[in-house]
Amino acid sequence: MNATNEHTDRVVIDNVSKEFEIDVGKERQHVQALQDVSFSVREGEIVALTGLSGCGKTTLLRIIMGLEKATSGQIAVGGNVVTGCGYDRGLVFQHAELFPWRTALQNVEFGLEVKGVAKKERRAIAREKLELVGLGNAMDRRPNQLSGGMKQRVGLARALSIDPQVLLMDEPFGALDAQTREGLQAEVLRIHQETNKTIMFVTHDLDEAVLLADRVILMASHPGRVDRVFDIPIARPRTDVLAVRGSKEFADLRYEIWHALMADVHAGGGAAATAGAGGQR
């Protein structure tokens, strides 16, 4: 890693490989989920990870989060090598996984409780983050009184409440209906405009990738690796989502990525293509 980059790069992924060993019947098989993945994410940048099913997107995000260990290589966040989970990284899952007995406010407070933040302060932070995600009027509702989109907003507020250096999101809106998803994409753009958070997210939705990201990293499978990196030079703020989506620039960038993805499909990439193939070493 070069010393100059550490000042501007919020996340540095340095030659990360990950191999899983699995037992299939009586056989021990190796899955090379990631091989020599290297790239950096600048402070305030939004990076989308996309690619066919099984190319290692979630595995990479879990390694960055510290939920999984790389077989080799390393990741640094804010210049510190990742050795486990930490408050410098916040994760938003596809399903918010809220405590059903806690209100939205109490759910957001949870991470701050664990962090040891005093009650008055954590309540104030949780309120502020729920306001930020547009849930100022629903703070006292329990999860069963919230829609799917509202639950995801709570998950987002919870991840932001610890003020992470980088926000990691794994298909955060993948389980939502199209209209709710578009609403939340606009929210992410607004929140990013307000906070300038560094964001990395996984998506299968190329529209979402182009709309939100400064760079789209297309991954390929077997082994999981960076295939191509696309710059998305659409000017910010992109809060006029309709205008961005309707622009030729948007359509051209989306087409270029889609075309590269289709080349991966025709090359036989993706989990379905190799299901049961097992030893991929």
Ligand SMILES: Nc1ncnc2c1ncn2[C@@H]1O[C@H](COP(=O)(O)OP(=O)(O)OP(=O)(O)O)[C@@H](O)[C@H]1O
């Ligand atoms: N815990 C695990 N044990 C064994 N193999 C795993 C494990 N986690 C992931 N893999 C394998 O690693 C490869 C990458 O999986 P990963 O879930 O990271 O892909 P992905 O790109 O996120 O897929 P999707 O788009 O379907 O979510 C796959 O071949 C998968 O089967």
